[in-house]
Amino acid sequence: MNHNEKRAYLRISIDSEMRYRLVDSLEFYSARCSSLSGAGIAFITTQRYDEGKAMEVYIKAPNTITPAFTAFVEVVRVTELANGECEIATIIKTIKG
Numbered sequence: 001m002n003h004n005e006k007r008a009y010l011r012i013s014i015d016s017e018m019r020y021r022l023v024d025s026l027e028f029y030s031a032r033c034s035s036l037s038g039a040g041i042a043f044i045t046t047q048r049y050d051e052g053k054a055m056e057v058y059i060k061a062p063n064t065i066t067p068a069f070t071a072f073v074e075v076v077r078v079t080e081l082a083n084g085e086c087e088i089a090t091i092i093k094t095i096k097g
Helices: none
Strands: 012-022 029-036 040-045 054-059 069-080 086-095
Touching (some): 040 054
């Protein structure tokens, strides 16, 4: 495997359902997790958020190898997509399990 990215952790592309909420809200939203690494999570949603927003995310991987987990993350980048959706890139702050 050629790993030319200058990252501390390998990024894995996945296509998995997930739920998330802003930490100051009880309302959960659905999204599609697009990539996962030891340091961050990226997902696709119809909502747009500002950098610095804190969220709680719950991901259940589409395979039995990767266990479901809940993490607290911070938004570090928002990319608007052509179809009106946004890709939200986050950094993992803590993992609940």
